[in-house]
Amino acid sequence: MINLIRKKNPMPEQAPDVRNKNFKEVCTGYTEEMAINEAMRCLQCRKKPCTTGCPVMVKIPDFIAKVAEGKFEEAYQIISETSSLPAICGRVCPQENQCEGKCVHAKKGESVGIGRLERFVADYHRAHSTEEETVDVAPNGHKVAVVGSGPAGLACAGDLIGLGYDVTVFESLHKEGGVLAYGIPEFRLPKDIVAAEVSKLKAKGVKFITNVVVGRSITTDELLKEGYEAVFVGTGAGLPSFMNIPGENLLGVYSANEYLTRINLMKAYKDEYDTPVGYAKNIAVVGGGNVAMDAARCAKRMGAENVYIIYRRSMEEIPARREEIHHAMEEGIEFMLLNNPIAIEGDENARVTGIKCIKMELGEADASGRRKPVEIKGSEFVLPVDAVIMSIGTKLNKLILDTTENLEANKKGGIGTDEHGATNRAGVFAGGDAVTGAATVILAMGAGKTAAASMHEYLSK
Numbered sequence: 001m002i003n004l005i006r007k008k009n010p011m012p013e014q015a016p017d018v019r020n021k022n023f024k025e026v027c028t029g030y031t032e033e034m035a036i037n038e039a040m041r042c043l044q045c046r047k048k049p050c051t052t053g054c055p056v057m058v059k060i061p062d063f064i065a066k067v068a069e070g071k072f073e074e075a076y077q078i079i080s081e082t083s084s085l086p087a088i089c090g091r092v093c094p095q096e097n098q099c100e101g102k103c104v105h106a107k108k109g110e111s112v113g114i115g116r117l118e119r120f121v122a123d124y125h126r127a128h129s130t131e132e133e134t135v136d137v138a139p140n141g142h143k144v145a146v147v148g149s150g151p152a153g154l155a156c157a158g159d160l161i162g163l164g165y166d167v168t169v170f171e172s173l174h175k176e177g178g179v180l181a182y183g184i185p186e187f188r189l190p191k192d193i194v195a196a197e198v199s200k201l202k203a204k205g206v207k208f209i210t211n212v213v214v215g216r217s218i219t220t221d222e223l224l225k226e227g228y229e230a231v232f233v234g235t236g237a238g239l240p241s242f243m244n245i246p247g248e249n250l251l252g253v254y255s256a257n258e259y260l261t262r263i264n265l266m267k268a269y270k271d272e273y274d275t276p277v278g279y280a281k282n283i284a285v286v287g288g289g290n291v292a293m294d295a296a297r298c299a300k301r302m303g304a305e306n307v308y309i310i311y312r313r314s315m316e317e318i319p320a321r322r323e324e325i326h327h328a329m330e331e332g333i334e335f336m337l338l339n340n341p342i343a344i345e346g347d348e349n350a351r352v353t354g355i356k357c358i359k360m361e362l363g364e365a366d367a368s369g370r371r372k373p374v375e376i377k378g379s380e381f382v383l384p385v386d387a388v389i390m391s392i393g394t395k396l397n398k399l400i401l402d403t404t405e406n407l408e409a410n411k412k413g414g415i416g417t418d419e420h421g422a423t424n425r426a427g428v429f430a431g432g433d434a435v436t437g438a439a440t441v442i443l444a445m446g447a448g449k450t451a452a453a454s455m456h457e458y459l460s461k
Contacts, residue, residue, distance in 0.1 A: 006109025009038045011116055016330035020300050023186040023269050026327060027091075032070070035120045039067035042112050045104055050114060053102040055446030056082050056155075060099055060114055067117055076125040079118060084158035084201075085151065085445060087126065087193050090119025092184060093442045094321055126196060135204040140164035142459050145228040147214045147400070150178020151441045152234030152432030154197065155448030156455075157206045163456050167206045168228070172213040172235075175265060179236055180441070182265040183257075185294050187301070191264070215399035220407070220428060230427045230455045233415060234448055237433035239395040243286070247344030248390070252278060252352035256287070256295045256391035263298050280387035282306045284355045286341055287391030288313070293324040295389045296333045307333050308383065312340040312360050312373040338362075340373065342380065344388055354382040394438045404428065412437050421451030422458070429455055 012028045013019070019026050030038065042064045050060045059078050066075035079086045095101075095115035103111035142165050146153045149171040161167045175181050177194040202208065214220060214235075223231050240255030242248050259277070262268045268275040283304045285296040288311035299307045309328070311318055314337050318325065329335070336357075343356040359379035362371035396414045401407055408424045410416040414437060415430040417423050423430055431447030433439055 005041060006105065008041075008110045008113040008116070009034045011113075016327075016332070019187065020297070020331035023301055025190055026187050029123055030116055030120045032072075032124075035067055035072075035117060036070060038113050039064045039117060041105065042068070043104055049102040049104065050099040050112075053099040055098065055442045056449060058083050058099075058118070063121065064112065064114070064117060067121060072121055072124040073128070075121045079121060082449075083445070084155050085197055085441075086118050087122035088151070088180060088189060088197060089442055089445070090115050090117075090122055091189050091193075094440055096322065098442065126193075132203050133200050135161055135164075137162060137164045139166065142166065142229050143227055144168075144455060144459075145170060145223045145231045146234065147220070147231060148172075148178055148234040148236060148432075148434070149176040149198070149208065150180060150234060150236050150432065150444065152236075152434070152444040152448035152451075153178065153232065154201065155445040156232045156234060156431070156452045157448075158201055158204075159449050159452035160455065161201065161204045161206050163452075165456075165459075169201075169206060169208045170212045170214050170218075171208060171210045173265065174210050176208050176210065178234075179238070182261040183291070183294070185260070185264055185298055186269075187297070188294070213399075215403040220400060220404040224427055229459055230429065232421075232448070232451050232455065233400050233428065233430040233434055234432045234444070234451075235397060235400060235434045236444075237394045237396045237414070237438045239397050240390065241393045241395055242390055243341060243392060245341060245343050247346060247352075250344055250346040250352050251350050252280065252346075252387040253344060254278070254387070254389045256285075256291045256389055257394065259295055259389050260291070260298065263302070269298075269302060277302070278387055279303055280385070282308075282385040283387045283389060284308045284310055284341075284383060284385045285389045285391055286310050286355075287393070288318040288320055289391065289393070290320045290324055292389075292391035293320045293328050293333075295391050297328055297331055299387075299389065300331055300333060304387075308385070309333055309335045309337075310339050310341060310355070310357060310383075311335070311337050313370065314338055314362060317362075317370045336383070338373070340375070341388075345382060352386055352388055354384045355388055356380060356382045394433075396434065396437060400430075400434070410435065417451075419450075420454035421447060422454050427458070429458075 063075040063078040100111035146169040266275040267273040268277040345354040360373040363374045366372040408416040429451040431451040432444035
């Protein structure tokens with residue numbers, strides 16, 4: 001029986017004034033009853049528009065039908081046919097712009113909670129499955145390398161091991177997971193879930209080698225000479241960007257990358273870790289994306305009394321997910337929209353004392369389709385703060401490009417590839433943020449899967 005209620009079943013979550021003081025997961029997940037009730041809202045459309053919105057083509061109506069029947073493990077098996085990271089995707093994917101954005105329900109109400117159901121199914125499997133996932137495929141005799149253990153690398157490695165390849169993943173940090181480990185906070189993506197996904201790949205036979213910076217410790221060309229027949233590069237886009245305004249070199253100015261890495265990967269929020277991170281009462285976060293929301297919400301949890309999001313456009317143009325904005329507002333983050341920093345001020349000890357901003361108004365649309373912010377002359381003011389976190393995007397790391405012989409770049413400065421992830425160098429493939437610049441977890445996964453299929457075709461010849 002189809003449930004024609006137009007609104008999603010609400011997601012249970014911690015109260016705002018409780019969760020903004022801890023790093024436990026904000027959303028606690030559906031119960032079995034909630035999941036079944038939500039699954040019954042699916043109309044089981046014949047054309048399945050939701051599936052076309054998924055970069056890894058999960059059979060969405062099929063798995064939801066199993067949830068509606070209470071067959072949760074069968075639902076998990078359907079998702080796993082195309083997605084290797086369902087517990088992660090169910091938490092951090094922008095479903096509202098992808099699968100849920102194409103849901104027929106969205107035309108007259110709220111879409112089916114596809115992401116919430118995917119998360120429920122993955123969590124159910126993790127809680128109830130007793131069998132270790134292994135690969136029942138004979139080795140094909142080919143050896144491949146994957147550079148980077150973020151979502152693109154993990155998806156590529158998962159598909160390749162399933163095809164019988166000998167797969168080794170090289171990670172520059174001391175912990176596997178890439179941006180899943182260092183970038184996304186514990187309260188949005190618990191790190192034991194990331195570790196569990198990595199462990200599943202290890203159980204299937206994927207080998208991980210950490211603390212290896214490919215391009216420094218060893219080059220792509222050297223990997224090819226040492227017996228790896230093909231290499232996938234999924235190194236992400238992790239270099240921080242700054243505004244190049246006066247005062248950015250003052251003590252108390254962070255990039256969001258550094259701030260989040262210290263907290264997420266190096267556990268600065270735990271008393272038993274001595275990771276240095278600056279404690280400040282008043283913090284300004286510059287930017288309006290998901291990373292800015294993560295940094296601001298972390299700052300609040302780290303003890304800041306006042307946390308400000310400074311963004312030069314209005315709420316209509318802000319790029320962060322609506323859910324993240326909603327949660328940030330509930331947790332007491334103050335949004336200072338239509339403002340732009342022009343300098344950071346400091347004291348005689350070179351420590352931050354304030355951020356000087358100018359008010360903005362929106363003019364004509366620019367190349368991105370958003371209205372261009374224009375300064376209002378004479379509207380400058382100083383906001384007293386003792387720390388500033390810059391979250392205005394990231395840049396591509398060109399280490400692999402610079403150290404791989406004759407490897408070509410694309411127009412964005414990333415690694416150049418065709419639509420199948422193949423570069424101009426035979427045996428070298430790439431995907432995810434290393435190619436496109438900063439994007440989403442699910443798009444990186446899709447690129448990793450595409451490249452795996454391309455590598456398989458290349459080596460099969």
